[in-house]
Amino acid sequence: MSDTTVIPVRGTDGMKDYEVRVGRGILGTVSELLPARAEKVLIVHAPALGERAERLREELSDRYQVLLAEIPDAEGAKRVEVAAFCWQILGQTDFTRSDAIIGFGGGATTDIAGFVAATWLRGIAIVQVPTTVLAMVDAAIGGKTGINTAEGKNLVGAFWAPHAVLCDLELLDTLPRNEILAGFAEVVKAGFIAEPEILDIIEADPARATDPTTAEFRRAVELAIGMKARVVGEDFTEQGLREILNYGHTLGHAIEHAERYQWRHGAAVAIGMVYAAELARLTGRLPDAVVDRHRRVLDSLDLPTSYPAGRWPTLLATMRRDKKARGALLRFIVLDDIARPSVLQGPDESLLFSAYQEIAS
Incomplete structure (x- = not known):
């Protein structure tokens, strides 16, 4: 011990x-x-x-x-x-x-x-x-x-x-290395919504940050665990604060469903985070530099940041069935800045489509 x-x-x-x-x-x-x-x-x-x-x-x-x-x-x-x-x-x-x-x-x-x-x-x-x-x-x-x-x-x-x-x-x-990197999408999520030190650790040396034997890896993982422990302790049944943990997950879950769950969860969430960042940018909440930082951090971990353009109608239909929707209204966790998550509820469908064009390949 x-x-x-x-x-x-x-x-x-x-x-x-x-x-x-x-x-x-x-x-x-x-x-x-x-x-x-x-x-x-x-x-x-x-x-x-x-x-x-x-x-x-x-x-x-x-x-x-x-x-x-x-x-x-x-x-x-x-x-x-x-x-x-x-x-x-x-x-x-x-x-x-x-x-x-x-x-x-x-x-x-x-x-x-x-x-x-x-x-x-x-x-x-x-x-x-x-x-x-x-x-x-x-x-x-x-x-x-x-x-x-x-x-x-x-x-x-x-x-x-x-x-x-x-x-x-x-x-x-x-x-396997790809399993560690896929899992690190959730560590990155913790960095963007609450623990910026995680992003600093990854940017300083992505290889050490993702090596389970290093102090950097342990620090990043413990920060992510500590963040989740605080959030679920305050809001166990997701009545408010816990919703921030869904950052990147609304589109991410739709991608997993579209891929018949053959994709790693982290790969889908990585794309979902970039999508959420683009949504926040288009609504004037998030500066370009933070959106760019999403791509830079995720790229350094070999995680995907785009998805085929023609898949949008299927993804939108799946998101509307998602348990994170309230009635007919879609809800997205977005950022007003790093470590400043907020809720975007019921965005216009044209806005959703425009954000998707920014990640479409």
């Missing part, structure tokens, strides 16, 4: 307090975070983590009855059939409200594991152990759980805070 950073999440809206632990080589401390009364633990994991999940099972087996649930990779996991598979395991092994789930994997894994925990017996404890950058700084922390449907992403879900979150940065050392 000597090299462990503990980031507290202070609960509101009925959410209990919990902590996010960040460090290197701390996976072995996960038992310290499980509920004291737990007797059974289900580890929900993706196929690529089978061996690590088995080792974790063995480490915990002297104190708990531990079961494994291997689920499909990436967005293929976030289906009601996968949730039903996990419910079946919990039912057949008599999991009670005192028992717990460990979500061990990327953002899709932590999303589905959290949803299963939220719905089994109307809620049992979950300890999230994210294994990707995206999951560490975003998906595993806020307690928004969900599954996808044919109509869109995360349209079925629940707010269910984790019992704790453990981010072992060593788990990222073997992650």
Whole structure:
């Protein structure tokens, strides 16, 4: 624990307090975070983590009855059939409200594991152990759980805070480079909406900023986690402040849907952030220099900043169905400046189209 950073999440809206632990080589401390009364633990994991999940099972087996649930990779996991598979395991092994789930994997894994925990017996404890950058700084922390449907992403879900979150940065050392860069889109988002130091770190040396073994990487990730911890602590069920976390996500989710979830979330959100910046520029809120900075930072991370021109009608239709819309009104988080997010509600369709032309390829 000597090299462990503990980031507290202070609960509101009925959410209990919990902590996010960040460090290197701390996976072995996960038992310290499980509920004291737990007797059974289900580890929900993706196929690529089978061996690590088995080792974790063995480490915990002297104190708990531990079961494994291997689920499909990436967005293929976030289906009601996968949730039903996990419910079946919990039912057949008599999991009670005192028992717990460990979500061990990327953002899709932590999303589905959290949803299963939220719905089994109307809620049992979950300890999230994210294994990707995206999951560490975003998906595993806020307690928004969900599954996808044919109509869109995360349209079925629940707010269910984790019992704790453990981010072992060593788990990222073997992650493919493109996975780290895609995850860094959410770190960049934190920089633009609240933590400008992140942008400075990336601009100073993109290679070091995205190397999991460096102090720069850890600093950027901890800043992003701390930002999300503050926001979700103040507004757990997204009644106001938490909405700023949707920066880049309105168009980003529409792109993911258009790509049948074959794109990395971060790649879609990167384009969504540039689109939101262009919207803010066209409404006179954001200076050209900040819009240019979006492209410069994202380009340095090899993240996309444009999308095909002919896809606009499909994207617009999908955005209108998005859960972030209010009635018939689309809502976008935009910036009035760096670290000054605001809401743009019901923009004219011609404005939306004009902004899209600025990112169209």
